[in-house]
Amino acid sequence: MKARMFMQRHRKAIAGYMFILPWLLGFMAFTAYPMLYSLYMSFCKVYVTTTGIVTQWIGWSNYGYAFFTDPQFLQTVAGFLESSILEIPVIIVFSLFVALLINQPIRLKGFFRAVFFLPVVISSGEVINQLFSQGAGTIPLVQQYGIVSFVQANLNPALSTPIVAVIQQLVLVLWYSGVQILIFLAGLQKVNSQTYEAASIDGASPWQSFWKITLPEVKPFILVNLIYTIVNLFTNSLNTVVILIKQDMFDVTTGYGYASALSWLYFVVIFVILMLMVLLFGRNEEYGMRRAR
Amino acid sequence: MRQTATDMLWKVGAKGRRVLLGRQGNDGLLFRAVVYALLISIGFVYLYPMLYMLSQSMKSLSDLLNPGVIWIPTSIDLKNFIMSWQVLHYPTALLESLYVSLPPAIAQAISTALVGYGFARFEFPGKRALFILMLFTFIIPVQVVFIPLFVMFNNYSLLGTPLPFLLPSLFASGLKSSLFILIYAQFFRSIPDSLEEAAQIDGAGYLKTFVRIVFPISVPAIVVVLLFSFVWQWNETYMSSLYFGNTLTTLPLQLQAFANSFALLYPATQSVSGANNLNEAIQMAGTLLTILPLLILYFVAQRWFVEVVDRAGITGE
Incomplete structure (x- = not known):
């Protein structure tokens, strides 16, 4: 009996491995191997010849070049980080706000949900490029009421430049919130409605119940959304750093090796930022990343 | 009173x-x-x-x-x-877009379902670590793996075919696969396992149970993954511009080259009417034509979409 049960369990474990086998193979061929290869390339000068790729080991030179010689890389990364520091909170707060609105007992819930999710479907790099180069990205109202000049007049440039940048591409920032709204919505729907009733019987105002009930319940989803937002902003094809890396890839003086070094540096930047977020927002007993049982 | x-x-x-x-x-x-x-x-x-x-x-x-x-x-x-229909070479570009987006999307919807089921229903040594590794791949920027993949596909002369997207999708490693595996895993966990147990008592194997019992009742999740996968594949231009070269094209790639193709098709004239000059209206028409198939698809599929979000939550837990 015992032996049979052991066999049964064994059989089940093997079946489990068989189910995830495609991913294991894919991970090795399309993620692990390319990662190692690009790490190796980042220490090389890579020549593309008619017979194939020729690599020549040059140690840390690519990384040294990125830090000390390349006029663009550090500046582009810094500029991008500066703008995203403001964009990320805007996206998080906005998506929580919209999720709270949709979660109210309203009519046409499905319609509103469809509207707020629409950008996820159409917002590819090229379409966004077209729309926004034609001026569809800013709302005329924002310009008319002079919010931009007000901000510029009242804050010092270091602070006002990123704020103005966010205002000027407000629609774009909001368009990046579609998935986040859904994630928050899923979180809000899991809050027990009886908790709110009990709180209101005890005389809590909606404002109080938001801070005391909703926000703590939604907190794990804030981390999930932060991670999603950061990955999304950092890897989308309109990102200036991403564009720079692609340029360097086909530049004769820099080439594959240098582009690999840049992408690894960029990966480290993303990783460090994500770890910071996990440390800052995931310290509770119920850490945000879904438990992987 | x-x-x-x-x-x-x-x-x-x-x-x-x-x-x-x-x-x-x-x-x-x-x-x-x-x-x-x-x-x-x-x-x-x-x-x-x-x-x-x-x-x-x-x-x-x-x-x-x-x-x-x-x-x-x-x-x-x-x-x-x-005009923009002609500039985009719409029929060709539409067909080729479908040709390079649909097979990978279908492959991805199936392969990630298998993997998601494996993570959701089975216990095996190292599962937790593998699951975390799987989630971890989500944060790897594509630039880190892109150059070696490009070199690899070039060596096997697969450039100019849809295979550079189809192959990773078959092995649950295509665009944003880890997100799809996660969605499936959460969805499968929300299904009561009594059905599967009953099927197994009747002597069905695990794969048969999955194909016959689990897959049919997971239509909402499959639709959502299919939709996402298709849309993201469709919109992809970063890798596809290099993978496809001049052999294949997609609507977003055609849109990227819109101004140049327009100049080729309608050489600028000195005429006062300006009929042959590229203007905003033509560009917007081209953009609309590019996303039109996606819009239609979205309005058809969005009802399943709401259901999945309600049932499993895109993140679960």
């Missing part, structure tokens, strides 16, 4: 106040009005670029230059659509 009158007035006032502000603070008329006002105005901001595109794309040149015409064109001008 007077007492009761004020009493009644007080009661009416209280009732009015209750209707206006509500009992719990979120069911009063005033609150509802604010919610709707906010939803409608934010919704407008959201749809603004779309509405703008729609309106611009139908404007004739004179409408475009006339500051009096803001939203509604004086006449519906379909010339822009005809």
Whole structure:
């Protein structure tokens, strides 16, 4: 009996491995191997010849070049980080706000949900490029009421430049919130409605119940959304750093090796930022990343 | 007498106040009005670029230059659509877009379902670590793996075919695969396992149980993954521009080259009418044509979409 049960369990474990086998193979061929290869390339000068790729080991030179010689890389990364520091909170707060609105007992819930999710479907790099180069990205109202000049007049440039940048591409920032709204919505729907009733019987105002009930319940989803937002902003094809890396890839003086070094540096930047977020927002007993049982 | 009158007035006032502000603070008329006002105005901001595109794309040149015409064109001008149809080489580009997007999407929807099921229903040594590794791949920027993949596909002369996207998708490693595996895993966990147990008692193997029992009742999750996968594949230009070279094209790639193709097809003339000059309206028409298939798909599929979100939550837990 015992032996049979052991066999049964064994059989089940093997079946489990068989189910995830495609991913294991894919991970090795399309993620692990390319990662190692690009790490190796980042220490090389890579020549593309008619017979194939020729690599020549040059140690840390690519990384040294990125830090000390390349006029663009550090500046582009810094500029991008500066703008995203403001964009990320805007996206998080906005998506929580919209999720709270949709979660109210309203009519046409499905319609509103469809509207707020629409950008996820159409917002590819090229379409966004077209729309926004034609001026569809800013709302005329924002310009008319002079919010931009007000901000510029009242804050010092270091602070006002990123704020103005966010205002000027407000629609774009909001368009990046579609998935986040859904994630928050899923979180809000899991809050027990009886908790709110009990709180209101005890005389809590909606404002109080938001801070005391909703926000703590939604907190794990804030981390999930932060991670999603950061990955999304950092890897989308309109990102200036991403564009720079692609340029360097086909530049004769820099080439594959240098582009690999840049992408690894960029990966480290993303990783460090994500770890910071996990440390800052995931310290509770119920850490945000879904438990992987 | 007077007492009761004020009493009644007080009661009416209280009732009015209750209707206006509500009992719990979120069911009063005033609150509802604010919610709707906010939803409608934010919704407008959201749809603004779309509405703008729609309106611009139908404007004739004179409408475009006339500051009096803001939203509604004086006449519906379909010339822009005809021109951009030709500039985009629409029928070819549409077919090739489908050719390079649909097979990977289907492959990905199937392979990630298998993997998601493996993570959701089975216990095996190292599962937790593998699951975390799988989630971890989500944060790896594509640039880190892109160059070696490009070299690899070039060595096997797969460039210019849809295989550079299809192969990773078959092995659950295509675009954003870890997100799809996660969605499936959460969805499968939400299904009671009694059905599967019953099937196994009847002697069905694990794979058979999955194909016959689990897959058919997972239609909403499959639709959502298929939709996402297809859309993201469709919109991909970063890798596809290099993978496909000149052999294959997609609508977004055609849109990228819009200005150049336009100049080739309609050489600029010195004529005063400016009929052959690329204007905003033509570009917006081209953009609209590019996303039109996605819009249609979205409106068809979005009802499943809501169901999946309600049932499993895109993140679960």
